[in-house]
Amino acid sequence: MRAGMLAGCGALVLAGCASMPDNGGLESVEASQRPDSQVRVFALPPKDNVGPSSIVEGFLEALTSDDPSYTMARKYLTPNAAKNWEPERQTVVLDEGPSTRPTGRPNSGNDGRSYELTGHQVATVDQQQAYQPRGGSYQGDLHLTQVNTSKGKQWRIDVLPEGVVLGESDFQRIYSSVSKYYYAVDSTSGGEAGQRRMVADPVFVRQWTDPLTETVKELLQGPTRWLNPVVRTAFPTHAGLRKGTDSLAPDDANKLTVPLNEAGSRAGQAKCKEMAAQLLFSLRDLSSSSVNEVELKRSDGRFMCAMTEDGADALAAPRSTGRVPDQYFLDAKGRLVRMPGKSRSDKSPEQVPGPLGEGEQVLRSVAVSRDQERAAGVSNDGRSLYVASLISGASLGDPVARSHAKAEKNGFTTPSWDGNGDLWAADRDPKHRRLLMFGQGQADKVQKVRVEGLGDDATIETVKASADGARIALRVAEKDTTSLWIGRVERRPDANGDTEVSVTELRRAAPQMEEVTAVSWAGDSRLVVVGREPGGLQQMQYVSSDGSTPTGQALPGLTRVSEIAASDNDELPLLAHSDDGIVRLPSGAAWQSVLKDGTAPIYPG
Template sequence: MRRITPFLALLCVLCALGGCASMPHSGSVREAAKGGTKDQGPEQQVRVFAVPPKPGEQPYGMVAGFLEAVTSDEPDYTTARAYLTPEARAKWVPTREIVVLNTIAKIELVAGADERTYRAEVSGTRVGTVDSRNAYQPEQQVGAPYLATFQLHLGTDNQWRIADLPDGLILSNAEFHRIYRSVNTYWFATSMPLGQDVLVPDPVYLRSRVGLTSALVRQLMNGPTDWLRPVVETAFPAGTEPADRVVSIEDNRTARVQLNRQARLAQGKGCERMAAQLLFTLRQVSGVDSVSITGGGTPMCLLSDDDAAHYDPARAAKTPGPTGYFIAKGGMVNVVPGANGNPPALPGPFGDGTYKVDQIAVSRDQFRRRIAGIDTGGRKLWVGDVDGHGEAQEWLNTAPGSLSSPTWDGRGVLWALDRTRNAEQVLALYEDERRQITKVAVDVEGIPAARITDLRLSSDGVRAALVLNTGQVLVGRVERRVSNGVAAITIAAPRSVLPSLVEVKAISWNGADRLVVLGKEGQGALQPQIVDIDGGISISVASVNGMLHIAAPDGADQPLLADSGEQNIYQLSQGNNWTKVHSGTYPVYPG
């Protein structure tokens, strides 16, 4: 659950805008950017009021005043509309999109055909766009120019007004992050095994001081963003809408959500699933521990944090036992030690030297945790139980030096890259009840497999993070289908997360909604960054000389891990400092 102090929330925004190089705590980094509490500090309570146009305001002042007025906390932009002619007021749709510029827009006036008209050109460098579904997309071209045209007209009352303008808002990056807040709505992953429902976060940007709690409920009623929609589903019956008074927060930290009669079509387990979506969505901003649903005035169900724990996308990270692993001298797998402890070798063939490996991945299974290892020759992929029981099984055998990037999703599917020359492919492998291995060649939409250098799957199995040989980090959605008993998997609609990077060494999922990326921009040094999966917010973390790999947990309680060219394992400690814990390479958390 994301609960932070107002100071830390403000610090994270400043980091996102100013390229912060450090954070005050390692364990709090991933909590910070989207956290929030019911009791917010004074800096979050400050409201911004719009200023209406002055009598006799000239064309430049009209455009500048309008661009300033849309940054206010007015829910319906009443004052901003006062800068428009009646016809423009009727046509302008402020929610169509948000253009985010790196700085405040530049305004240039161009004389019109006569003395009663002017054209204003509003320009800047675009860094991102928010669509009508409130989804953010970073600009793919670094330094992309933006130009919009405003037409101004001098009315019969001798007052200038804006007669024509583009739909949507134009905001600087600083204004955007002051006005809007990155929050997640939650949806159920499709095609999950029976009894393994898991929620998937869908990041959106909503106005932080204009009914945020109610806006989140309405966002849920309207469905997921267009990009995520093909791989998730909702528990809310069609036609479900909020009632007049949407949400009330009670003293016992229960959110009472009032919906219309259509909600009553979801009874029993269906109501619980609706409540789970609401609970995970609302607790980001309102500090609630439980959700109660009323449908058409009739109480339906109540769900608490504890009762909803099995829907948590980070549930595997909360399984008791060791969670961090690395490869020690001789290609043997060890467990990351606790404070002042020596790293124990993993029991069984991966820890006793029977199988010597140089890349590993540990599954996210709660009840049967497995380890996959690629041999030092990059040819064989072995899989066995983490506890050492039973024999390890060879899942793959291909050309020498071809295999890399093993990674497990949360569905028990093992993924890897096969870089056999002229036959490169992304592979998904899983075991059936008879212990037979099915291998699926995964199609990556629009990208040849030869360009992919690294791969990591999210805990819900719905999203895949890819690294390309051009230094790009992409996130694609994972679409699964079965036709005539044959499974097919596609990584669809891959989109760039950090377009400014020119080189990427390593990536890791940090929970269900963030990545940790080790990369560099331009001629700069390699720098770890924690980035939201929509690319909206990134925070820099301290680096280690010669850093090669980085690993992040699905949960919030474990530190980041890294290794270096000197074959040392480090963990990120309090104060944003890296501390050596042992000699070794290739640290991983389950995933």
């Protein structure tokens, strides 16, 4: 049946088939209005003896096809332009397909034609396949000339914009997001302290090329520029697939054999195991992959090493302690309570042991360490930050930090623990705004963290450290907007030999929202965000750490959500604080009430 759908409009292999005048106003190419992401789209070659507008239209349509090498698109170009065009250099993503207009600009002494491409830019994907949200207007130029062919003179494009220009719906149909994995590094110890903690590096690959092989190739090419300063790869420099290896596929036992070139073959056994673990982590979330074992071979075909998924999990630092994380929140008296992560919805919460659960200090927000052995809590007036053990009989002690904010709302944010055991919190005192990190949660290891690119009038309202310790999500209020940013966490030795921590290269996540209310990490490269678009109502959605929005992951609405929490374990329900108190969303179910008078829902982290 699907083959039958691809007939009409000159075999109707492309949707839209919009006509375009040679002069006049803007005409939008409608290739972006194609809802079925499973329909493969094939381009048609240029027709003979058609005008320049038809060539422009055909070329833009060919860019939306599933041709991995753009063979048909190149037929719309002059021989020299086809030779020099590099579609992989970048992909420009517009909210809709590009609009075109003949410009009538003077050309260089020949009977050429010029066209302008315009649209509202959403993002770019660079040569490393890394996604970067972009706003504002897009404008590109096309020029056509007539060339001699066996069918006589024909119009062809000789000047065109860099890379590829697509509408957002076509981009989502053609590309899929995958996460490459690298090892977090701690530069203060030569890169060894954090070597076993994996960091996700999301990139986009074309769905119809060979996603498994493309993901392996992207992994071998190394981390993206943004992530590179805080990660390392176990693969040797210039490592790649053995020459002639065009495609990879697992065998009947789901084992993937990866033959490496000479550079990749130089690794010893320990490095080889790390390389295999990177491959397994990177292929784990690929929908088309069923790989559960990887075998690496040298360039001469000899065996290097092999590793199973269990081996990779044992080698890399676990995302958690292995214990299913509990669900935590504060009861009506400001005490820390918890429920087992997979408990029934009718189970009552219980107080945690230790001073924060016993009510020694009334709290307004809290964070539990990822090993679930300690908790950090902010006093009800927002001015004191405590760290205490979750053990009966433990003492509360003095605050690890105090805020001098006059208004309670300007005290400490909800704290957050990263995967290294370090504690983060921001002080919103207007006279002394600061982001603080407490090494291993200790008061004597506190430092003020420089946030590169943060405006003087910006206030950090929420701090969420990632499990890998290499990234941090910041909800920032500035002027009339509250937006979400992802920063890279860099740790470098200073002149005294101490560690200087900074947050660098902030990049926007959920750029479509002008008012972000709440955020939580929901895995290695995904966050769940509550917010509102301009003129819209509050909504809840998943976003990727690179700023892209995964498709097909809609969440049911909830009334006035002020807090949200997700676990790294995607089998556990979302938690939220709304008008209905503490509620949770199990997979495949509706929101369920947990505690009417509860606040501050969290998972460890």
